[in-house]
Amino acid sequence: MTSLDILGIGNAIVDVLARAGDDFLARHGMAKGSMTLIGPDDAERIYAAMGPGVESSGGSAGNTCAVAAALGAKVGYLGKVADDTLGQVFRHDITAAGVHFPTPPLTGGAPTARCLILVTPDGQRTMNTFLGACVTFGEADLDEASIAAAQVTYLEGYLFDPPAAQAAFRAAARIAHANGRKVAITLSDPFCVERHRDAFRSFVRDEADILFANEAEICALYQTDNFEAAATIAQSEVGLAALTRSEKGSLLLTGTTAHEVSAEPTTVVDTTGAGDAYAAGFLAALTAGRPLPECGRWASVAAAEAISHFGARPQADLKALVKG
Structure with missing residues (x-):
């Protein structure tokens, strides 16, 4: 296995994005800005009610990797898809983005996961996720060679919902540290943290x-x-914390230092994938040996690009943008 800078592990999901008004969210009982796990019947009902959408391979860690x-x-990237049409779409898309994807597909089980994302006029995204094949991801799906080869193994909090995946996270951490x-x-999400x-x-x-956490998530973690106060606890419990605060920028904390990073100015079109892109920029710079303030700048540039258009995948030349 050749060396990797980043290995992502997460829910392999096909995203379906569509615009919607607040009235649509209210009619369907959705909490604006949240991620809700749904079953196959709700997935069919919401999908049928959505307006014209854009479909693409997604999932939080998948977006970060791309x-x-x-x-x-x-x-x-490690994540479970089914041996079906959407699974083939996901595999093609993430591989075409330049990401190594060795996880074999699930056969004879649940279909590939999909996330129904409603974007309101203010750019907020509300997600309804049918996990499908994702829930089968476990220790047997870990690719030890890839974990051992990666400078950083990046784990998606959404994958904490299936118990088998929590065990896989701990096993992946043991392999990485060894x-x-x-x-x-x-x-990933304050409701996920609450669970x-x-x-x-x-x-x-x-x-x-x-x-990595945003303001709502870190406060949910430490119940404040x-x-x-939450940032202070995080600083004492983890070696490096990158805490995002939307238009207020972000705060980078080590045990002894704190760096405030400004948000990059942009027009907000769709906040889908902002945190994913932030983590991508940060880790790409960190694994390239950049100092922390520069890692934060790359992160802010990537996040600003993500929210400037519809969808989570980059549409501009990010290498040129981070060069300034």
């Missing part, structure tokens, strides 16, 4: 080297409404 590859990083590598995790707070806290404290 953006990091666009920035020139050597990237791999090979002198780093482990990063993103909290698995104890498991997240344990993992962040005992297994993670790098933590005070961002500064």
Whole structure:
């Protein structure tokens, strides 16, 4: 296995994005800005009610991997799709983005996952996720050679929902650390944190080297409404924390230092994938040996590009953008 800069592990999902008004969310009982897990019947109902959509391979860590590859990083990805049409679409898309994807497909089981994303006029995205084949991801799907070859193994918090995946995360962390590598995790969503707070806290404290979270997620993790208080706890529990605050920029924390990073100015069209792109920019710069403030700048540039258009995958030349 050739060396990798980043290996992402997450829910392999095909995204379906469509515009919708707040009235659509209300009619369907959706909490604006959240991610809700749904079953196959709800997936069919919501899909039928959505307006014209854009379909693409996605999933949080998958988006991060694609953006990091666009920035020139050597990237791999582990995630479970089914041996069906959407699974083939996902595999083709992520491979075409320059990402190594060795996970074999699931045969004879649930279909490939899909996420129905409603984008309101203010750019906020509300996600309804049918996990499908994702829930079968477990330790047997870990590619030890890829983990050992990656500078950073990046874990998607959404994958904490299936218990088998939590065990896989811990096994991946053991493999990474045994090979002198780093482990990063993103909290993904405050509702996900609420569902698995104890498991997240344990993992962040005992297994993670790098933590990504937004303001709502870090406050949910530490059960406080005070961002500064939550940031202080994070600084004491993990070696490096990158905490995002939307238009307020982000805060990078190590045990002894704090760096404030400004947000890049842009017009918000769709916030889908903003955090994914931020993590991609940060890790691409970090694995290239850049100093922390520069990692934060790359992250902000990537996030600004992501929210300037519809969809989570980059549409501009990110290498040129980070050069300024």
